[in-house]
Amino acid sequence: MQSELVLQVVVNGILLGGFYALVTLGLNLIFGVMDVTNFAHGDLIMLAAYFSYWAAELLGMDPITFIPVNAALMFLVGLAFYRAALKPVLKAPAYNQIALTFGFSIFLQSLALILWTSDMRQIEVPYASSVLQLGPVSVGLGKLIAFLIAFGFTLGFLVFLSRTKLGGAMRSVSQDPMAASLMGIDVDRIYLLTSGIASLLAGVAGSLVTLNLYINPFIGGELTLKAFGVVILGGMGSYLGMIVASMVLGLAEAFVGAFVPQGGSLAPGIAFAVIVAVLALRPKGLFGR
Amino acid sequence: MDMKVAAAAIVILIVVVAGAYVLMSGQAPSSAGGLPDRIRLGVILPLSTASYASAGQEALRGMKMAVEEINANGGVLGKPVELVIRDTKGDPNTAITGATDLITKEKVPIIIGFYSSTVTYASMNAIKNYKPLVFVLGASSVKVEQLVGMERWFFHMHPWDYHRQGTVIEYFLNHMKEIPKKIFVAYEDGVYGTTSYEYFVNLSRERNAPWEVVGEAFKTGSSDFSSVILKAKQENPDVFYIVGYPGDYPVFFRNAKENDFNPKLIFIVAPEFPNYPKDIGDYVAGVDVWSPYLNTPEAKAFVQKFESKFGRAPEYWAPFGYTAIKMVVKAIEDAKSLDKEKLIGALEKVEIKSPLGTVRFKQTGKTLHQVVDKLFVVQWQGGKVAILYPKEYKTGELIYPVPKWSERG
Numbered sequence: 121m122q123s124e125l126v127l128q129v130v131v132n133g134i135l136l137g138g139f140y141a142l143v144t145l146g147l148n149l150i151f152g153v154m155d156v157t158n159f160a161h162g163d164l165i166m167l168a169a170y171f172s173y174w175a176a177e178l179l180g181m182d183p184i185t186f187i188p189v190n191a192a193l194m195f196l197v198g199l200a201f202y203r204a205a206l207k208p209v210l211k212a213p214a215y216n217q218i219a220l221t222f223g224f225s226i227f228l229q230s231l232a233l234i235l236w237t238s239d240m241r242q243i244e245v246p247y248a249s250s251v252l253q254l255g256p257v258s259v260g261l262g263k264l265i266a267f268l269i270a271f272g273f274t275l276g277f278l279v280f281l282s283r284t285k286l287g288g289a290m291r292s293v294s295q296d297p298m299a300a301s302l303m304g305i306d307v308d309r310i311y312l313l314t315s316g317i318a319s320l321l322a323g324v325a326g327s328l329v330t331l332n333l334y335i336n337p338f339i340g341g342e343l344t345l346k347a348f349g350v351v352i353l354g355g356m357g358s359y360l361g362m363i364v365a366s367m368v369l370g371l372a373e374a375f376v377g378a379f380v381p382q383g384g385s386l387a388p389g390i391a392f393a394v395i396v397a398v399l400a401l402r403p404k405g406l407f408g409r
Numbered sequence: 410m411d412m413k414v415a416a417a418a419i420v421i422l423i424v425v426v427a428g429a430y431v432l433m434s435g436q437a438p439s440s441a442g443g444l445p446d447r448i449r450l451g452v453i454l455p456l457s458t459a460s461y462a463s464a465g466q467e468a469l470r471g472m473k474m475a476v477e478e479i480n481a482n483g484g485v486l487g488k489p490v491e492l493v494i495r496d497t498k499g500d501p502n503t504a505i506t507g508a509t510d511l512i513t514k515e516k517v518p519i520i521i522g523f524y525s526s527t528v529t530y531a532s533m534n535a536i537k538n539y540k541p542l543v544f545v546l547g548a549s550s551v552k553v554e555q556l557v558g559m560e561r562w563f564f565h566m567h568p569w570d571y572h573r574q575g576t577v578i579e580y581f582l583n584h585m586k587e588i589p590k591k592i593f594v595a596y597e598d599g600v601y602g603t604t605s606y607e608y609f610v611n612l613s614r615e616r617n618a619p620w621e622v623v624g625e626a627f628k629t630g631s632s633d634f635s636s637v638i639l640k641a642k643q644e645n646p647d648v649f650y651i652v653g654y655p656g657d658y659p660v661f662f663r664n665a666k667e668n669d670f671n672p673k674l675i676f677i678v679a680p681e682f683p684n685y686p687k688d689i690g691d692y693v694a695g696v697d698v699w700s701p702y703l704n705t706p707e708a709k710a711f712v713q714k715f716e717s718k719f720g721r722a723p724e725y726w727a728p729f730g731y732t733a734i735k736m737v738v739k740a741i742e743d744a745k746s747l748d749k750e751k752l753i754g755a756l757e758k759v760e761i762k763s764p765l766g767t768v769r770f771k772q773t774g775k776t777l778h779q780v781v782d783k784l785f786v787v788q789w790q791g792g793k794v795a796i797l798y799p800k801e802y803k804t805g806e807l808i809y810p811v812p813k814w815s816e817r818g
Contacts, residue, residue, distance in 0.1 A: 125639060128639060128668065132636070132639075233462065240463065258668060333660065334660075336656065342631075376636070377636020377637060382625060382626045384637040385598035387628070387631075
């Protein structure tokens with residue numbers, strides 16, 4: 121029974137970690153390329169979750185089939201966000217950028233309150249709550265789907281970054297915008313696309329959130345916090361670090377929760393204690409630049 | 410010349426300031442009878458930016474429904490009723506500013522509202538020297554009760570912690586066919602959850618309940634509670650009792666299903682909001698302060714009206730807000746005055762039929778004016794709610810043990 125329990129906890133931790141990775145991806149991208157910490161990232165996910173909710177309520181669309189549309193919509197949101205808000209503060213001191221993205225986060229929450237009120241919303245996806253029994257381990261289908269899609273998008277994004285011309289340009293800009301610009305790369309355009317893609321990834325995460333959670337205008341806060349934990353632990357801007365850190369966070373929460381007395385309450389705190397411990401030993405994070 | 414300009418400027422300044430003060434003070438001009446032209450009631454609720462806003466908005470919906478009805482019937486003492494609303498944003502400091510503003514500037518005869526024990530505690534502590542007339546809708550922590558004690562200016566709607574846990578224990582002990590042997594309590598780690606857990610343990614002991622209690626705290630709002638579920642599964646309890654917030658429960662049910670955790674009963678606080686999806690929410694039982702499935706004419710009429718207005722069943726904060734306004738307006742009518750002492754006297758005697766049943770203020774032994782002291786035990790059965798307790802409102806029998814997840818359709 122004990123080994124079965126450990127196995128179940130490991131599976132739960134990995135599923136949680138996969139979701140954290142997707143939530144973090146867009147935040148990490150904006151930070152890596154533009155050097156901006158986006159406090160509104162969780163709220164973009166919240167916005168996408170509500171788009172998904174609208175699609176289900178008004179058009180009867182399944183959250184999974186709505187992903188491409190949601191991603192496209194959120195891509196546009198990302199473009200607008202860059203033009204209206206990020207671009208003017210790109211060269212401003214970091215605290216101005218923080219104030220701006222923080223303000224944008226509150227703006228999105230207020231907007232959601234007006235559009236959807238503070239009532240909790242849920243999309244009924246019957247298959248999401250069905251369960252697969254894999255030997256001694258049981259897995260919720262909703263979580264498994266969310267994990268697989270998150271995994272697919274994370275992997276696809278990394279391939280895009282390393283194998284495509286646009287990905288290469290993004291990496292160049294992230295390393296040295298001035299040199300990239302001298303090489304003929306349109307840095308402003310790359311920034312614009314980066315904001316769009318980061319928001320697109322938030323769109324995918326937002327669609328997946330609705331498979332497993334009730335949504336309200338304030339769910340973004342916890343997601344942003346978790347994503348920050350992952351980014352800091354993995355090393356700002358590092359994608360390998362991000363994946364490892366997501367798994368560490370997911371597994372740490374699952375194990376502390378299941379095996380430490382009062383762990384359900386301690387788990388989120390202990391996960392952050394792990395972060396503090398890692399940073400004390402490696403201030404740049406596990407894979408920091 | 411300069412002196413004249415300065416003097417004129419000062420006169421203009423005084424006129425402007427005085428004018429602004431009169432306008433800002435918001436007092437309706439009095440009519441000849443001593444009563445103002447409008448009866449202005451102070452309302453203070455979390456309406457934005459905090460996770461409590463959903464409760465605050467719901468209470469306000471109920472209040473506005475009551476005001477509409479009252480004004481459609483000619484108001485009170487021939488005057489229309491008006492709500493002067495302040496938003497606490499779920500923040501103690503904003504609540505204190507709002508409440509002080511209602512007392513000192515708006516000079517409303519009574520303030521109705523407040524939600525969350527933390528915000529209410531801070532507010533009562535800050536405004537108690539004014540001895541304002543307040544009718545608190547929310548706040549169940551006895552810390553608030555201890556703070557206000559036997560103050561005559563304090564009126565309270567929501568049951569206190571011990572009312573809720575007392576009802577749960579009474580139900581488990583005397584109304585179930587088989588008394589549970591082991592109860593696993595998962596409670597959120599804030600004031601509400603921990604106090605509830607302490608009451609559950611202490612009242613169980615006081616009443617010589619035969620069950621074993623195992624407790625585990627959790628962080629509210631988490632996206633996954635599998636670890637708590639796995640722990641509970643190891644304990645194999647008869648009843649899995651969760652004390653959390655509405656957003657937590659569906660996550661718990663889903664995690665329970667995923668981890669194939671099958672206690673004989675899952676029991677929660679306030680199971681009737683929101684409407685849980687049938688595939689995971691069915692068979693869930695719990696303790697609630699009100700039910701939209703109550704079979705009384707007042708409750709049915711209220712639910713019907715609310716549904717036609719908002720397209721869904723009301724959550725319990727709506728009838729709370731509605732009933733509070735109705736009680737206050739009836740007291741004003743009886744007192745024929747907005748004088749504080751007369752109003753307190755009238756409130757102490759007021760008794761009306763409401764969606765909550767027949768309501769009046771009772772002493773609890775620790776405070777003077779309490780409305781709700783009995784709760785309901787209900788269970789979702791086939792997408793509807795059956796009321797199991799108290800006897801006079803009973804509409805169904807508890808399904809126990811509930812089918813395993815794998816046996817459900």
